[in-house]
Amino acid sequence: MKLKLDGWKLGIGFSACHFLPGHDKCNRLHGHNYTIHIHLTGEVDDSGMVYDFVKLKKAMKVVADELDHCILMPGKSDKVTIIVENYQVNVTALDKKYSFPECDVTILDLDKISAEKLAEYTLEKIIGQLELGSKITKIKVGIDEGIGQGAWASRDL
Numbered sequence: 591m592k593l594k595l596d597g598w599k600l601g602i603g604f605s606a607c608h609f610l611p612g613h614d615k616c617n618r619l620h621g622h623n624y625t626i627h628i629h630l631t632g633e634v635d636d637s638g639m640v641y642d643f644v645k646l647k648k649a650m651k652v653v654a655d656e657l658d659h660c661i662l663m664p665g666k667s668d669k670v671t672i673i674v675e676n677y678q679v680n681v682t683a684l685d686k687k688y689s690f691p692e693c694d695v696t697i698l699d700l701d702k703i704s705a706e707k708l709a710e711y712t713l714e715k716i717i718g719q720l721e722l723g724s725k726i727t728k729i730k731v732g733i734d735e736g737i738g739q740g741a742w743a744s745r746d747l
């Protein structure tokens with residue numbers, strides 16, 4: 591049995607800013623309205639459910655709230671240098687320099703802030719919040735950057 595949670599229909603998403611250094615167009619700082627989806631595969635348990643929808647939505651919201659209205663920076667990029675100093679985040683990306691208030695920036699442990707990498711990040715964050723018992727066999731997490739394009743990461747359990 592598969593559960594599907596659609597972040598667009600549930601209103602679970604986040605608005606955030608990112609860039610992809612070296613990309614023709616996406617090297618410029620820009621934003622997306624992202625949403626989070628979950629597909630969960632498993633057996634129906636004695637309660638008649640595969641998993642509690644409330645708990646799944648709560649886990650999605652935790653990640654959405656963490657990333658919402660943030661400038662997302664890749665903390666592990668070899669093209670981006672990030673120095674945090676006096677509550678200011680100074681970023682050098684190839685030949686560009688930026689400076690942001692620290693409270694506006696979330697530095698993620700990723701080498702790129704792409705939909706693909708955000709899907710992997712979100713998958714880990716969601717798995718970390720759930721107690722997925724032996725009856726759950728697979729979880730897939732999708733991140734859409736706008737309607738119609740997104741990336742999915744999955745884990746067999």
Ligand SMILES: [Zn+2]
Pocket residue numbers: 608616620621622735
């Ligand atoms: Zn983008």
